[in-house]
Amino acid sequence: MKLKRLITFFLLVFFVNSVSAKFPRFKMLAFYSEEVESAHIDFAHQAIKFFKDLTIGDGFVFDVTKNMDDLNPEKLKDYSAIMMLNDFPHTEKQRQAFREYMENGGGWFGFHVAAYNDRTTNWPWFVDFLGGGVFWRNNWPPMPAKVVVEKHDHPVTKALPDVFISPINEWYQWKPSPRLHSGVEVLVSLSQDNYPLGLKDIIPDSDCPIVWSNTNYRMIYMNMGHGDKIFTDPTQNALIIAGLRWIVSIDKKGNVFED
Numbered sequence: 076m077k078l079k080r081l082i083t084f085f086l087l088v089f090f091v092n093s094v095s096a097k098f099p100r101f102k103m104l105a106f107y108s109e110e111v112e113s114a115h116i117d118f119a120h121q122a123i124k125f126f127k128d129l130t131i132g133d134g135f136v137f138d139v140t141k142n143m144d145d146l147n148p149e150k151l152k153d154y155s156a157i158m159m160l161n162d163f164p165h166t167e168k169q170r171q172a173f174r175e176y177m178e179n180g181g182g183w184f185g186f187h188v189a190a191y192n193d194r195t196t197n198w199p200w201f202v203d204f205l206g207g208g209v210f211w212r213n214n215w216p217p218m219p220a221k222v223v224v225e226k227h228d229h230p231v232t233k234a235l236p237d238v239f240i241s242p243i244n245e246w247y248q249w250k251p252s253p254r255l256h257s258g259v260e261v262l263v264s265l266s267q268d269n270y271p272l273g274l275k276d277i278i279p280d281s282d283c284p285i286v287w288s289n290t291n292y293r294m295i296y297m298n299m300g301h302g303d304k305i306f307t308d309p310t311q312n313a314l315i316i317a318g319l320r321w322i323v324s325i326d327k328k329g330n331v332f333e334d
């Protein structure tokens with residue numbers, strides 16, 4: 076009887092160890108700011124809840140920070156990917172750390188303002204990273220839009236319908252279109268049926284990719300990220316989850332989902 080109990084104990088220890096060795100599968104670090112416009116903060120708070128809910132069962136670690144100086148090699152070394160919830164590197168040091176992280180195979184999932192750049196940005200590497208486009212114009216007020224899923228053979232979009240209505244968002248258009256960049260794969264774009272899109276500020280026409288990857292890096296940009304309605308659509312939520320999963324799955328250190 077005693078021996079039986081001992082064996083059970085060791086089996087239990089072995090089981091617990093083998094389970095804890097697998098979980099969490101990976102770590103993500105999300106950057107956000109509370110010093111930006113309120114609709115962008117609303118999104119960041121909802122995104123944090125959305126992604127934290129996905130960690131149930133210790134599947135992965137989702138850390139968050141408001142300190143952009145956490146963008147440094149020491150802090151980033153254990154994270155499979157970082158997320159930018161409406162913020163981006165500001166100082167030279169942060170920019171350098173970000174570039175190094177991405178050029179060494181780091182993952183990036185950027186939303187909305189995370190890709191913002193204009194003539195004052197003075198960071199050519201970042202513009203190229205995002206597909207070569209500079210902010211051109213937006214719609215106002217924020218509105219839902221019909222979006223076209225362009226690829227059905229990509230892991231991020233293969234489960235999605237050809238078109239869906241994406242919830243209320245402020246949409247950005249870039250010039251030139253990121254589609255023209257040789258490394259960019261456009262996954263989702265605004266349907267031409269929306270045009271003219273907006274009342275005060277209008278996107279009248281032209282190509283408008285809203286979800287894409289620069290395949291020279293392990294990254295996805297999503298234009299969604301303005302206001303508190305982004306996570307209200309199951310189709311869009313599925314797209315967001317598939318995006319996160321794909322970025323992590325192609326980590327050169329190995330696919331954690333296949334262990």
Ligand code: ZN
Nearest residue numbers: 115245300301
């Ligand atoms: Zn916005």
